[in-house]
Amino acid sequence: MIFETHAHYEDEAFDEDRKELLDSLPKNNIEYVVNISSSIETVDKSIDLAKNYEYIYAAVGIHPGETAHMDEDRFSWLKDRAMHKKVVAIGEIGLDYYWDTPDRDTQKKWFARQMEMAKELSLPLVIHSRDAANDTFNMMKEAKAEELGAIIHCFGYGVEQARQYLNMGFYLGIGGVVTFTNGRKLKEVVEYAPLEQLVLETDCPYLSPVPYRGKRNSSLNLPYIAKEIARIKNIDYDTVIHITNENAKKFYFNERNINGQTRKS
Structure with a gap:
């Protein structure tokens, strides 16, 4: 069974x-899905999907590109939803x-605040980092994010940056880009990284793997990603599915998250 660690099924594409x-x-061997919010509008939509489907869970947070809309009232609202x-x-x-919008100080402010919130609620992090490798790493280190755990979603940096994150015990989210002919950098990262620190994701409806590149993505395409990881690491497909599934369960379903005193219905 396959664990989809990063989807956006609230998107209008669906x-x-x-x-x-x-x-x-x-029915197609997808055991669990975590639907990831990225904006104020998608938080409740993600939670509603989790309420309606036993095998869907939610992550709540505000994407850096949406942080211009944040204020203290919305932050308090977000924390309530995160419970x-x-x-x-x-x-x-x-x-x-x-994209570099909003300004970097605004992005940094709400990144730090949301990491603080995660620590208060004993929840791990799903990290978006694009063209911001050093600042992301330094802020996570300053926040002691290794105490919470993190998936670096849609990992797009090279082996040197991967080594930094892996050494902190984080997971790398591997999606459709690994199947692209121009995805050499990610292929090198997959070859380098321990399988025990990789998880499968689609970021659907975006980033469909070959042979569906350019079309709407879904969790049904995860086998193409797993097969490419197996090819790169010269291991069998079933091993990739099993280990990445176990990795995702350790990350998302540890006792802290399921039985934490902060949880509420």
Whole structure:
């Protein structure tokens, strides 16, 4: 069974067939899905999906590109939502210097605040980091994020940056880019990284793997990612599925998250 660690099924790309697609996942060996929020608007939508499907869980957090909309009232609201019993992480949060909006100080402020919130609630982190490797790493180190655990979602840096994150005990989220012919850098990271620190993700509806690149992505495409990891590491496909599944369960379903005193219905 496959564990999908990062999806966006609340996205309008799924409006026409969301129920049909989600109902099909268990029949296609998808055991669990974590739906990741990225904005104020997607927090409740992610939690609602988790409420309606036994095998779906939620992460709540504000993407760096959406932090201009944050204030103290919204932060308090977010913390309240993060206490729901099916919320298993804070994310996706982090820094994005590719789009570089809003300003970097605003991104850093709310990244730090959300990491503080995660620590208060004993929840791990799902990290978005694009063209911001050093600042992301330094802020996570300063926040002692290793005490919480983190997945570096859609890992897009090289082996040297991967080594830093792996040495802190973090997981790397591996998605469709690993199947691209121009995904050499990520292929090198997958070859280098221990399988015990990799997890599978789609970031659907985005970043479909080959042979569906450019089309809407879904968790049904995870086998293509797993097969490429198996090829790169010269191991069998079933081993990739089993170990990445175990990794995701350790990360999301540890006793702290499931039985923590902060959980509420």
